[in-house]
Amino acid sequence: MENQSPATAAPSQIISTVHGPIGHIELNRDAKLNALNLDMLNELSRVLRAWAQDSSISLVLLTGRGQRAFCAGGDIADFHAAITTGRHQDFANLLATEFDLDYLISTYPKPLISLAHGITMGGGIGLASHAPVRLVTANAAMGMPEAKIGYTPDVGGSHLLASAPGHFGEYYAMSAQSFTGADAVLLGFADVVVTEGFAENILDELDEFVGLNAGEIAAAIEVMHGAPESFALEMDQGWIDHAFGAVTPQEVFDRLQHMVHPSAQRAAQQLAANSPTSVASAFYNVRAAREEQDLRSALDRELRLARYLMYRPDLAEGIRAQVIDKDRNPTWSPASLEEVDHAALRSLAEGTED
Template sequence: MAATPRNHRRTIAITSLIHSTRTGPLGLIELHRPEAINALTLPMLKELTEVFTAWAHDPTVSMVVLRGAGERGFCAGGDIKGFHEAVTGPNPDSFLELLSLEFDLNEMISSYPKPVLTLVHGLCMGGGIGLSAHASIRITTPEARFAMPETRIGYSPDVGGTHLMGRAPGHLGEYLVLTASTFSGADAVELGFADMMVESDRFEEAIDSLADFEAMPAAEIASGLEVLFGSFAASGLAAARPWIDAAFSAPDLAGILERLDAMGHGAAAEAAAAIRANSPTSLECALAAVRAARAEDHLRSALDRELRVAGYLMHRPDLAEGIRAQVIDKDRNPAWNPARLDEVDTAAVAAVVAEAP
């Protein structure tokens, strides 16, 4: 079947922040807030939910493609300044309401009745990972930069991030959430956050080829796209796994830091320094949540757990302070409370993580 020319695309809905169009049986959604690297707002999440819901039941749509506008990236995550206003304002529960909607959208994408293809370029963090990494066909560029840096702002990975990190090879998940490190497109494939790499200048060509894959299962579409457009780059995280697994398999944070300190090489020292710069309370939450998700390996359970952890952290001082230091004032000098790992109420954290939904 020949691809429908791009100039035949018919727009079905355009707002200032979400563009959704149709090309024959293909539904195309573009996050359109490039000046903020497509950071997600509540109206954007609502419209995304509406479009995905409508197309799930539309027999004329056979596949959905999700991408981000602008050269800087797919999606920088949630609107962090909006989160700060929510948790410091008169109605902090609005923060949880937004998260609940977002998590339901993540689950919808993961179980969508039609193939969902996501195209990630540039920056993809937090909520961007929630939109992209639960899809059935996940494409990234080699030079893309992914991150779940929540422990740096007094929060904990969400949008199913703990589920993804729990499924990552070895103990790479613990390493990434505790250090809040970025990782490449090649690393994303190694971790299971993406299925393949395609150069960004071939995205349009790949989209135009999708008509040839109509009615095929997602796995066959992914295989065909990789043969036609796949790129290759080596994963730095894969090469670093021996020392990462040796350190981050320790039973607790104190043990992880002790092992890193004893290793005596630059990468381990950098990891230890990164961990010590992040919120102690968030570190305990993130470590416990990733390991709980690994034990269960179920997205919905992870999302429910992440929502409980969010409810716990929004009433702690570190979330507002972390956003202030990293995003608002940008002094990069948060005053964590408590400031030391041995002062964190680990029993309270364990109770929140283990609590039945």
């Protein structure tokens, strides 16, 4: 029997229901690709904390309604409004709330299953890829696209990217390129690629997993409902590691420009199109995260960088160009990697700023 959870305060955006021992949370903002706002973050935190203490709930499922997206990220139109009207602290407070939610998900005391499908970017990665059991459909479009809008990988994305094989982390952070759900297991953003049939009927399939721990659930789902993952990215690791293993962001760009591999040339074009400050920030962000290998530290670092970047001109300009006016023609300031304040970004990434 389905009971509407008493914790649901905004049913139009977050729907939480209880099915026996299973709690189900659905993002329900399909018209906005389930993009997150403060009300949604607060409600997600409230429900998850309540269910963590509820002995009648053994397992939690997190999904997104609609065919197009699990979650496209934060509502960056709201971010643009905040930073262009002097409400930078509101933006910072929202990020702190979101990062705390992501950490709660990563340390959840019960098996919490996330199912990523469709567009799963930015803040959607924070919800999906830190869960104890991370499921994904093969055709999901995933990534950390922040360098396109003058920002930096956040929601623990730098930690995930830093843990990817070789230097895939720097590549995806600096280029803002996306990858498929089929690639997500190789990159460390998911545990199991599942069939479309299982994804569509997942709630009906979960009863048999109640009572198992997270590792047992992931293993059982892979055996019973797993779909092939992709290893195609391994073919690109050679040139990616060579270019993105360089010691500075500028050297990464220089190596790409001198490589004849077509994919390297495309990556050079992607870096050149992105915010130079963001490209450099992404580099230092991932490198520092790899040194520590700690999600909480990564989230704290990302918030430091966010507090810096929200006052820089590129974030408002990038959102304007990509989301508001959609002319896809941002004017970055500074316009080149050489002009970026690398010392400031390094100190923020390393936590040595004054």
